[in-house]
Amino acid sequence: MNTFDWLSRLIRFDTTSRNSNVEIIDFIQEWFVEHKAVIRLTRDPHQPKANLFATLPAQDGSLDGGVIFSGHTDVVPVDGQQWDTNPFEAVQVEDKIYGRGACDMKGFLAVVLSLVPAFHKLKLSKPVHFAFSYDEEVGCTGAPLMIDDLLHTGIKPSACIVGEPTEMHPVIAHKGIQVFRCTVRGCAAHSSLTIKGCNAIEYAAKLIGYIRHLADELRQTGPFDHHFDVPFTSVSTNMIQGGIANNVVPEQCEFIFEFRHLPSMKPHNIIDKITHYVQQELLPQMQKEQVNAGIEVKNIAVVPSFESSEDGVIDQLIRIMNGDKAIHKVAYATEAGLFQRAQIPTIVCGPGSIEQAHRPNEFVSILQLKKCEALLRKVIHVL
Numbered sequence: 001m002n003t004f005d006w007l008s009r010l011i012r013f014d015t016t017s018r019n020s021n022v023e024i025i026d027f028i029q030e031w032f033v034e035h036k037a038v039i040r041l042t043r044d045p046h047q048p049k050a051n052l053f054a055t056l057p058a059q060d061g062s063l064d065g066g067v068i069f070s071g072h073t074d075v076v077p078v079d080g081q082q083w084d085t086n087p088f089e090a091v092q093v094e095d096k097i098y099g100r101g102a103c104d105m106k107g108f109l110a111v112v113l114s115l116v117p118a119f120h121k122l123k124l125s126k127p128v129h130f131a132f133s134y135d136e137e138v139g140c141t142g143a144p145l146m147i148d149d150l151l152h153t154g155i156k157p158s159a160c161i162v163g164e165p166t167e168m169h170p171v172i173a174h175k176g177i178q179v180f181r182c183t184v185r186g187c188a189a190h191s192s193l194t195i196k197g198c199n200a201i202e203y204a205a206k207l208i209g210y211i212r213h214l215a216d217e218l219r220q221t222g223p224f225d226h227h228f229d230v231p232f233t234s235v236s237t238n239m240i241q242g243g244i245a246n247n248v249v250p251e252q253c254e255f256i257f258e259f260r261h262l263p264s265m266k267p268h269n270i271i272d273k274i275t276h277y278v279q280q281e282l283l284p285q286m287q288k289e290q291v292n293a294g295i296e297v298k299n300i301a302v303v304p305s306f307e308s309s310e311d312g313v314i315d316q317l318i319r320i321m322n323g324d325k326a327i328h329k330v331a332y333a334t335e336a337g338l339f340q341r342a343q344i345p346t347i348v349c350g351p352g353s354i355e356q357a358h359r360p361n362e363f364v365s366i367l368q369l370k371k372c373e374a375l376l377r378k379v380i381h382v383l
Helices: 003-012 022-034 102-121 143-153 200-221 268-289 313-322 336-341 366-379
Strands: 038-043 050-056 067-072 091-093 096-098 128-133 159-162 171-174 176-185 234-242 252-261 294-303 328-330 346-348 363-365
Touching (some): 003 102, 022 050, 022 102, 102 363, 102 366, 176 200, 200 268
Antiparallel strands (some): 176 294
16 A cells, blocks of 8 residues: 555544553554564553554664654544544645644655555664554543653664654753643632632632743743744643532532643742742741642643753764754654653654644645655665
């Protein structure tokens, strides 16, 4: 199957993160088995999801060294979006292919899978590895299981290319993400008797205001890295809910906030300030009104930052092949930091633009897919 055939098949699988990805993994696994790949599956212990790690061995049978082509199988929802085509059907219009995941990142997976027969026929001096994960879009929760399993095998790949959409520019750094759920517990009362209650929404608002203060401070004073499009660590509150009626002092309020930090910044520098404000300022105020009032701040997602040495082997390799001497760093996160933590030199480089990701009428251009294919064909002869 060529790249378009693969992309059409992959898009037909509704692998929105809330769904199982087992069906698409089984489908891909059959392709690798057909081409004599060594397969390792890691399954989520709590839900029907799986990672696939496949290796085409070197000519001498070795599984050591070589490059990993890495991508995630899940996509974001289409709920509430207005599409001009069926989002789970690949549609080509002129030089673009539309569909959910076309850009992020089934386009890369399609290129990789279409090249498997050609790689299999080669007399490989080093193996070629393929890493397909689940639940990247909800906090990179699937890949760690696969990487831990890989480390236990003793296999040591030489490099990894994470194929997130970069317009085929070599990205050497991205921010880390920390996501938190904050639950504020007050005391319910009739709204005519406010002194009998403790208003969870109002205290949540105070904390949100403090979080915004931190965000403004970071925006004004840094630290800064102007290679990023947003050159400072950003903090934002993105979801909130609370209260049960317009005449009841709300007993509970819950909100989600995140920060996206520069690789040079330690995450605890931010959360320690928030924790101190909660413990020293808000809780004493709340507990004067209601002794059982409380605030819980729980970390629900962590994606490590990523920063590769500009002089690293893989960075030099990609720059030479692309003729791209610019320094590219991005604010969005990927699984690259996870591979880097496993001591695998990593870079992010893939077809399509991040501006198309997560949007209605998501697309990837055929030219980008062709550039990706040409690059990957070269890579396996060098790494």
